Amino acid sequence: MSRTGLTDEGHGRLGSTLSGLAVALGCVLFLGGFAWGAVVYRPYTVPTPSMSPTIVAGDRVLAQRVDGGDIKRGDVVVFKQKSWGDMLMVKRVVAVGGDTVGCCTGGKLTVNGKQIQEPYLPKGQAAEVRTIPTVTVPKDRLFLLGDERSGSLDSTAHLTEAFDGTVARSGVKARVDAVVWPMNGMLERPTGFEALGSLSSPGPLRLVVAAIVAGAVLVLGGAAYGPIANRARRRRSGARMEPAGAR
Numbered sequence: 001m002s003r004t005g006l007t008d009e010g011h012g013r014l015g016s017t018l019s020g021l022a023v024a025l026g027c028v029l030f031l032g033g034f035a036w037g038a039v040v041y042r043p044y045t046v047p048t049p050s051m052s053p054t055i056v057a058g059d060r061v062l063a064q065r066v067d068g069g070d071i072k073r074g075d076v077v078v079f080k081q082k083s084w085g086d087m088l089m090v091k092r093v094v095a096v097g098g099d100t101v102g103c104c105t106g107g108k109l110t111v112n113g114k115q116i117q118e119p120y121l122p123k124g125q126a127a128e129v130r131t132i133p134t135v136t137v138p139k140d141r142l143f144l145l146g147d148e149r150s151g152s153l154d155s156t157a158h159l160t161e162a163f164d165g166t167v168a169r170s171g172v173k174a175r176v177d178a179v180v181w182p183m184n185g186m187l188e189r190p191t192g193f194e195a196l197g198s199l200s201s202p203g204p205l206r207l208v209v210a211a212i213v214a215g216a217v218l219v220l221g222g223a224a225y226g227p228i229a230n231r232a233r234r235r236r237s238g239a240r241m242e243p244a245g246a247r
Helices: 008-040 191-196 205-240
Strands: 041-045 060-065 076-080 088-096 100-105 108-111 114-116 132-136 141-145 172-181
Touching: 008 041, 008 060, 008 205, 041 172, 076 141, 088 100, 088 108, 114 191
Parallel strands: none
Antiparallel strands: 041 060, 060 172, 076 088, 076 172, 088 141, 100 108, 100 132, 108 114
């Protein structure tokens, strides 16, 4: 018996119990993380470069399912607008209902008279390649631009339509949280809009990933305990065996 009062058999039973608990908890975290992510997020593949360099053609993104009423300035959203082709598109919200938006003043986009710093634009690119007449965004609608302003078919390409090229909040399907392929990670926060109001909080993607990783570690660690413990016991048994012929 060891000094702790536990035999090797007792240590083995305790270890096996803890190993089983680790595997069980790991399975809950691992599968729960995937289930949580499937409920909260939707994957999309972006087919065009209109959001470059933030999101380039072919990138795979994860977008959080949100209500259009929760969208704020600076958010990158997945939406559908019938007059734009009735297909899923990805653009950045630069103004919301009640805002006045225009371009350009000092080469910058202006919202409610404030110049907006947009570090996500391609290096050296102006806020817009053409003048945007001052537009007051109707209630419950959004003014959207692509980060690649020179080639994006966004609100500026639909200014002659009803509602001045804006999109209804109800048309928003999700808010992009991260580029997952290639693994560029979470989108940077659009801090240039902070002077106009609060920004959206990131979704729970980091917690989802942490749960999945922690679950995988627990499952692998718990599963590895048995073979490691058995090998250690065999070594201890071999060390205690008396050599043949010894007295």
